[in-house]
Amino acid sequence: MKLRKVTAASAVLLALSVSATACGGDKKDDGGSSGGGKKIAIGIKYDQPGLGQKTPQGYAGFDVDVATYVAKKLGYSADQIEWKESKSADRETMLQRGDVDFIAATYSITPERQQKVDFAGPYLLAHQDVLIRADDNTIKSPADLNKKKLCSVTGSTSAQNVKDRLAPKAQLQQYPTYSACLTGLQSKAIDALTTDDSILAGYASQSQFKGKFKLGAFKMTNENYGIGIKKGSDLKAKINKALEEMVADGSWQKAVDKNLGPAGYKNEPAPKIGDIKS
Amino acid sequence: MFDFLDKYDVLGAFWTTVQLTLLSAVGSLIWGTLLAAMRVGPVPLMRGFGTAYVNIVRNIPLTVIILFAALGLKDTLGISLGSDVVDTSNFRLSVLGLTVYTSAFVCEAIRAGINTVPVGQAEAARAIGLSFTQVLGLVVLPQAFRAAVGPLTNVLIALTKNTTVAAAIGVAEAALLMKEMVENEAQLLLISAIIAFGFCCLTLPTGLILGWVGKKVAVKR
Numbered sequence: 477m478k479l480r481k482v483t484a485a486s487a488v489l490l491a492l493s494v495s496a497t498a499c500g501g502d503k504k505d506d507g508g509s510s511g512g513g514k515k516i517a518i519g520i521k522y523d524q525p526g527l528g529q530k531t532p533q534g535y536a537g538f539d540v541d542v543a544t545y546v547a548k549k550l551g552y553s554a555d556q557i558e559w560k561e562s563k564s565a566d567r568e569t570m571l572q573r574g575d576v577d578f579i580a581a582t583y584s585i586t587p588e589r590q591q592k593v594d595f596a597g598p599y600l601l602a603h604q605d606v607l608i609r610a611d612d613n614t615i616k617s618p619a620d621l622n623k624k625k626l627c628s629v630t631g632s633t634s635a636q637n638v639k640d641r642l643a644p645k646a647q648l649q650q651y652p653t654y655s656a657c658l659t660g661l662q663s664k665a666i667d668a669l670t671t672d673d674s675i676l677a678g679y680a681s682q683s684q685f686k687g688k689f690k691l692g693a694f695k696m697t698n699e700n701y702g703i704g705i706k707k708g709s710d711l712k713a714k715i716n717k718a719l720e721e722m723v724a725d726g727s728w729q730k731a732v733d734k735n736l737g738p739a740g741y742k743n744e745p746a747p748k749i750g751d752i753k754s
Numbered sequence: 755m756f757d758f759l760d761k762y763d764v765l766g767a768f769w770t771t772v773q774l775t776l777l778s779a780v781g782s783l784i785w786g787t788l789l790a791a792m793r794v795g796p797v798p799l800m801r802g803f804g805t806a807y808v809n810i811v812r813n814i815p816l817t818v819i820i821l822f823a824a825l826g827l828k829d830t831l832g833i834s835l836g837s838d839v840v841d842t843s844n845f846r847l848s849v850l851g852l853t854v855y856t857s858a859f860v861c862e863a864i865r866a867g868i869n870t871v872p873v874g875q876a877e878a879a880r881a882i883g884l885s886f887t888q889v890l891g892l893v894v895l896p897q898a899f900r901a902a903v904g905p906l907t908n909v910l911i912a913l914t915k916n917t918t919v920a921a922a923i924g925v926a927e928a929a930l931l932m933k934e935m936v937e938n939e940a941q942l943l944l945i946s947a948i949i950a951f952g953f954c955c956l957t958l959p960t961g962l963i964l965g966w967v968g969k970k971v972a973v974k975r
Contacts, residue, residue, distance in 0.1 A: 625840055630921065630922070630924065630930065630933055647839065647840040647841070648840065648924070649840045649844070649923075649924055650923075650924030650930070651824075651825075651922075651923065651924065652821075652922055656821070656825055659825050659829055659830065660825070660828075660829035663829050663830050663832075665828055665829035665830075665832070665834075666829070
């Protein structure tokens with residue numbers, strides 16, 4: 477008898493969840509055309525100042541501005557957006573499971589990722605770069621990093637890149653967060669911090685660091701930031717169109733200047749849709 | 755299945771773990787014994803210091819201590835423990851942090867050992883005119899250590915595993931290698947199992963051997 481109760485209960489649950497997912501599916505199908513009363517789920521980073529950051533006042537950053545603009549063009553107002561945190565390692569899974577409709581989270585387009593998800597864009601061309609103290613004139617090229625102390629986050633590939641290819645004698649300090657690297661950079665225990673220039677610019681634009689750091693502008697790699705969507709989704713064309721409009725009406729440049737400008741970040745011209753620089 | 759291991763220096767990483775463990779173990783045994791001596795000693799100021807140290811240090815998370823060693827001592831105050839090479843000074847700072855933390859536990863283990871020595875022995879030793887250092891060094895501590903082998907083994911095993919925290923400041927030990935391998939190989943379960951196996955290889959024999967030693971040297975009362 478008890479067993480039967482459990483079975484019945486789970487059957488009800490199952491039926492509920494099936495109908496719930498069915499609803500969700502319906503919602504998404506007619507997504508872009510009419511927005512009224514519906515929500516759109518967007519994945520962003522929560523911890524990258526200048527790009528995607530959760531603050532007490534809400535969400536801010538370049539990725540957030542791009543995502544908001546795209547959502548508007550798809551027919552969703554700002555309060556219909558449901559922001560979700562998409563950590564680097566979770567991005568493909570979140571898209572495949574349908575947790576989010578699209579992801580704008582410093583998501584570089586790479587061949588490995590393109591096998592799992594589709595990309596709209598690119599909407600920003602970033603490069604791996606170094607952040608150094610504003611008064612440090614000894615680092616003028618990647619080779620100058622030899623014998624210098626270089627910082628990056630534990631397990632990231634950017635520092636390894638520099639050490640393997642550009643400056644083999646550089647010393648590598650790994651910390652759990654970029655903020656920890658910045659403490660060392662400020663007190664001269666570390667000479668340079670390396671990762672994408674857009675991320676570096678975001679950190680250097682924070683009010684407490686303004687004017688203390690500068691970018692090396694070395695352009696060590698090309699990172700094409702794209703908007704990740706589920707494989708085969710029909711959103712790709714709509715998002716591409718929205719991105720083109722964003723560049724055309726000037727709000728793209730405005731968003732770059734607002735979020736990354738204070739660090740002296742010289743952005744590349746807005747990339748052409750589908751133009752992926754390797 | 756295990757081909758990818760050729761690209762990584764797994765043994766080297768575990769050797770760093772062993773070095774971290776042994777150096778911090780020696781350091782914390784010395785400092786922990788001194789702390790225990792302070793806590794049972796006749797000078798109130800030293801007793802107070804010992805008690806305060808143990809209660810403060812053992813309640814701070816180890817990660818905080820290790821990160822403070824790197825961010826506070828090295829990056830902010832410029833104390834790099836006599837080396838300009840990042841890796842060396844991080845290693846030394848981790849040993850310092852682990853020693854500072856572990857000695858609080860060593861102190862308590864030894865104090866528990868001291869409590870197993872009957873009070874009468876210390877009184878008798880004092881009665882024949884021995885000083886405090888002599889009572890402690892010749893009569894009480896030798897017996898206390900023999901009783902403390904068991905608890906100290908626990909501390910040593912915990913220390914072995916605690917060395918993984920040094921990965922937070924980039925010391926190239928087993929946990930850091932694990933992070934690197936997971937990032938590059940996308941084989942989370944297999945890699946975790948390998949690292950877990952490595953730690954068992956270190957800690958199981960420690961437990962067995964010291965357990966046997968503990969029985970051997972225990973004071974039969």
